[in-house]
Amino acid sequence: MEASNSRSFWNQFTGEIPGTVGYLTHLSYLSVILSFSMNGIYHSNNLGGPTPKILIKKLQRNTFLYNSSSTGICIVTSSPEVENYINSTVKVSDHHRWVVVVIIGVSCTFAASMMLLVHWYRSRFLYNSYGGYILELQIATSNFSPRNILGHGGFGVVYKGCLPNGMFVAVKRLKDPNFTGEVQFQTEVEMIGLALHRNLLRLYGFCMTSNERLLVYPYMPNGSVAERLRDTCRDKPSLDWTRRMRIAIGVARGLLYLHEQCNPKIIHRDVKAANILLDESFEAVVGDFGLAKLLDRRDSHVTTAVRGTLGHIAPEYLSTGQSSEKTDVFGFGILLLELITGQKTLDAGNGQVQKGMILDWVRTLHDEKRLEVLVDRDLKGCFDAQELEQAVELALLCTQSLPNLRPKMSDVLKVLESIVGQSGHAEDPQNATGPCEGRSCSFSRTYSDVEGSSFIIEAIELSGPR
Template identity: 60%
Template sequence: LDKNNLSGQIPIDVAKLPGLTFLDISFNNLSGTVPKIYAHDYSSLVGNKFLCNSSILHGCTHLNGGTNDTVSRPSNKTKNHHQLALAISLSVTCATIFVLFFVCWLNYCRWRLPFASSDQDLEMELGHLKHFSFHGLQSATDNFNSKNILGQGGFGVVYKGCLRNGTLVAVKRLKDPDVTGEVQFQTELELIGLAVHRNLLRLYGFCMTSKERLLVYPYMPNGSVADRLREYHHGKPCLDWSKRMQIAIGAARGLLYLHEQCNPKIIHRDVKAANILLDGSFEAVVGDFGLAKLLDRQDSHVTTAVRGTVGHIAPEYLSTGQSSEKTDVYGFGILLLELITGPKTLSNGHGQSQKGMIIDWVRELNEEKKLDKLVDRDLKDSFDVAELECAVGVILECTLTNPILRPKMSEVLQALESNVTLAENGVDLNREALLPYGGSCSFSVRHEDPHDSSSFIIEPIELSGPR
């Protein structure tokens, strides 16, 4: 019966014929299970691909209540394939997650550990100053985004930043990180950090890498005096006369502390409105001090690089490079003039010749008793005449060409404080011209009121440790 294209199952009756001795049903299309064959030769079953377990004598094993293996085997194979695919997918997913986690952890360790060890070393050397990582300040300033620039000058660019704890800071990114070596930079920072006074901008921390030098200061919400003098700053009114005089006194207090309370003393060398900041109460805070090189115990210092702003630099410093406390006194005189006139007058000319002409103009108006023409028009005649006369006298004394003839900051502060105190108390300032150029206050004036709150005697709360 071979090769007859037979189909269907093998009949059980045929398979059980007792007299059957030979059965050849190979190469047909038979299907189903193979019954027990009583023939002596049962090997001729090949070629029937649909027969189940055709090579086993006793037939197929029935599953699921009679379902043959021909149906069940493909089902099991499909199920096994699905399970294998699912296992492979889960394994690949878990492996990918693990690799990503490991890479992130490795990068974090590479970023964190070097700064952690550096923090520990530098903290011991610089005392209370906090060491910041470059990445931390980069994040705080939104990668030094130009939108966060608060100002820029000869020393670098200042950015507004927000630390992780929400504290607002001002980050100064110095222009010339290679000018000072690592040891010199740390030494100067430590000395600057010791200068603590309510009228000085306190150094909060720093960052030092092989390519970067950054200083971190508290954020001053009212900006700089230069900002506030420009009519209206972000909708805020301009500074009134009273605030301007208090700013002058606060700046004088800060400079006096740098000159006479710090050891070694610190010469600012760039006293101007842009470097006088204002806190939340409009208290003057002197910034950028100590960024020029610190002085030793000598009375003067000669430097090959003149640091400062043209128009605010003393003649002797510009011509010879020699600076002293009197260099700052000269800059304070120009600052006081800027507080009175506003920024427009000084911004009309940037050269030394224009600056000298402005001082000659002030001297001329003082002699002609026309000082009201000096006052900023934005004040609209809201100023105190006696305080104006005293302030002009201070300006002319501070800007004398010979630095020896200029007053000390202690004398400047006393003159301003005594004049403002008398005016606030309603005392009649009917006195003769005591200054060389006819000003109505004198540097020889001493406080006779024991209750006067002169900052010449600095309260202990304003100091921080020995100097």
């Protein structure tokens, strides 16, 4: 029987309430009234006897009111069974309520603790919009003393600093006078900070004020590739052939990560030996990535600077200001030639080649099968001829004038790994010592210098955003 509503008017009910009423699972409204209905309450009836327990669960408080029977539960007040059931339900509800309150309290406390922890972590060192911790960096660098300068570049000056905990850092003091807004700067810097890879220079943090922008990086004790290529000691080059090939692979891996694994992707725009640092294991670490975009003026219809180093800038970037992954591929090709020749792209080194014409010089030597002329004299003939030929061909492929003719960094990396793999060189850069390895040399630990600095080409009008 499926009854959902039951009304009985002007009846003289007596006796016990049948237990079967409790099995009416669809019963939601029951009115047994002598004279008038009062919201489904058993009112003014001669009902008596115990209320079936199964029915109690379906009844509300004060269900039995003003019944003439003096026996059982059908009296003026609610029944004990109903009261007991209600009381037990209230206790359970109260218990559940306290459990919910405790859970919510713990969750809120945990969330608040995490927010405070994140705020402390960011404000302690990584970020303080009011420059509260710039004093710490001023002390670390002896107030940006010239004695602590590690290098100059197109983006600013790099200082060596020592924090109170004894950790050495490199502090880049950006010099662009047209700073972006604080929110925009923070967004861009945090994007750079998300790029974590063995071959990318990790951003420790940053500080900014109305007239200062400071980026904090780990200090690289072995300096830059540019410094190492120029540093020799009697019978030994600072970087032997094997290490140079390992450096090329490390740079390719770092650029590949920026191009294909960062979202949004990051275009370096200034790949050169001065921006490649060496860690304690002589592993290549790509620095200064993301800074070109960070310091650009963002308005789409105003003059925008082309940032890069003469000789490393891809033709399409120089002429249109539009950069892409292929812009970095071009720069990598020039870097590979730097590793082979040990010379800057602005000077082929033999006095017979006009500055800035290194690509034409390399192509000529390649066609004439005289690639040994390219090799850094400091290597004193200690190189692999097969690797040399393949590396030069890869460099020429990367520096094609049309960007669509250049390979992707993923293809570049595969070729480099194949070249090194054929010769059986050790994977560990600490063990990558060539046949002419000799005693160690001392060198000046600077990251770059004025000669290798990036420059900015102004007044290139762009029709839209890059």
